[in-house]
Amino acid sequence: MDGKSIIKEDKQYIAGTYSRFPVAFKEGKGCKLYDYDGKEYIDCGSGIAVNIFGVNDEEWKDAVTAQLNSIQHASNLYYTEPQARLAELLCRRTGAGKVFFGNSGAEANECAIKAARKYGEEHGGRKQIITLKNSFHGRTIATLAATGQDAFHRHFGPFPDGFVYADPDLDGIEKCLSGDTCAVMIECIQGESGVNVLGADFVKGVEKLCRERDILLICDEVQTGNGRTGYLYAYMAYGISPDIVTTAKGLGGGLPIGACMMFGRCSGILGPGDHGSTFGGNPVACAGACSIVERIDDKLLEDVRGKGAYFMAGLKEIEGVRSVSGMGLMIGIETERPAAEIAGECLKRGLLVLTAHSKVRLLPPLTISKEQIDFALKILKEVICR
Ligand SMILES: Cc1ncc(COP(=O)(O)O)c(C=O)c1O
Incomplete structure (x- = not known):
């Protein structure tokens, strides 16, 4: 053609x-x-x-084709080496305790939302998630609800409730905080809304507020992650320690993958039956992703x-x-x-x-x-x- x-x-x-x-x-x-x-x-x-x-x-193709020539898919009912290797690599490079693999950024964020809701439920019955105005978190119904832009909400309601959109300053966050808040979700650099770099004082202030109130801090690193900003993940440039980091895009180097990394107090929050994905952590995608992360030095x-x-x-x-x-x-x-x-x-x-x-x-x-x-x-x- x-x-x-x-x-x-x-x-x-x-x-x-x-x-x-x-x-x-x-x-x-x-x-x-x-x-x-x-x-x-x-x-x-x-x-x-x-x-x-x-x-x-070439390196990514070699990693992918080597895996293609052994096992292409096994389902998450069984263990595969590339998935275990990638999870170990990500945990070692970030300090995360556990990783869940999906197929996209939206799915990584869905997992983060579920993990935060379960943590909130177990810690005072809280379920509200604060996101920022002008944020973008994906195209599924829940991640659209998390996206703080009216334009994306047209036509597709009703949406799941429990999301509020804050102005990107500490006052804005304080105004949205309530006894029901379980998480704050940010992109350190808002990509889709025009590469808006969040200020360091703001990001550190959000981290402090979250720590003080046992609220989870989620960093959406779908676009900013995997070396894009000159840091493995952009939150590292801010010197903060998020509870959940989501990533996708560059991680796969050309094949679909998404990862939700869970740290410290919430790393063990998801248990059997809480979440799943047929293709999530597919061995071919994971083998390629290992070759990507290994080279981000x-x-x-x-x-x-x-x-x-x-x-x-x-x-x-x-x-x-x-x-x-x-x-x-x-x-x-x-x-x-x-x-x-x-x-x-x-x-x-x-x-x-x-x-x-x-x-x-x-x-x-x-x-x-x-x-x-x-x-x-x-x-x-x-x-x-x-
Ligand atoms: C910050 C952010 N989160 C989530 C997404 C959604 O990722 P995906 O298209 O892989 O579902 C994007 C996509 O542009 C993004 O930039």
Whole structure:
């Protein structure tokens, strides 16, 4: 098939839930993708923070194919080595006590919500979860209810109750706190709503409030996790100790996986029958994820911080850029021109960028080179300055 036929067939048969860019990709290597006409694109989206080592990554493919050639699926009625290995790796790198594996970020957050509700039930019969205005936690009904944006709630109610949305400041949290609160759930950097970096005083203040009142602190690291910010998980940059950390996207390196990591006082909260998933912790996905997490070392994280600083400094020089926000290689750009127009024009010039609310959002593979960042800066300058 050629690119045009794929797009035509897709539009005819696939539910129209996505506003796709008018391109179909055939192949790629690292940060380079190629469409069906052989046109090259530099990727500053990573399949929305997934391909942290780019596409066609040899180590990840070796890990995945080795597992494909042994056992592809066994169900969670039995033990498999990749799942146990990945859980051990995540616990060792974060200090978590237990991990539950699902298939996506939304599922990781569903697990966090259930764990928090069960903890609340056992500690004073509490069930309310505070999330932040402008947060994004997923597309299932419960994670949509947790998402603090009205736009996502249209059409799909009724939602499960027990979620309240706080302004992202300590006053906002205090106003929402009640004797019924069992958890506060935050993204240290709100990705979907425009790469809004939460202030350190705020995040530390939330942690303190939670500790004082035996409330669980949940960090949603679905987008910020796995090295994206120059830290293994963004909460590490804040020096806090959350009770639950959820992640997905980059963890899988291209295959679906989600993880809910539970720490300390709530690590043993889920017991037999409390939760489950047929494909959760699939051995092929877990084998790939092990190869990803093993390679997120101090050297890579330092590189990400350095490249992020270089990228952001270059962006700030561009006329027509109002502000730049972010951490590491998670970058939001507020521009005078509408973000969607910029993304469309970048595509025409061979650069893939994302949008988030009114901003342009960059989530390149963590292995992007300085030359590729310079190319991205050149194209963004051409497009933003117009
Ligand atoms: C912070 C955050 N949480 C949850 C999700 C949902 O993840 P998934 O699409 O894998 O269900 C996303 C997706 O963008 C996200 O950015």
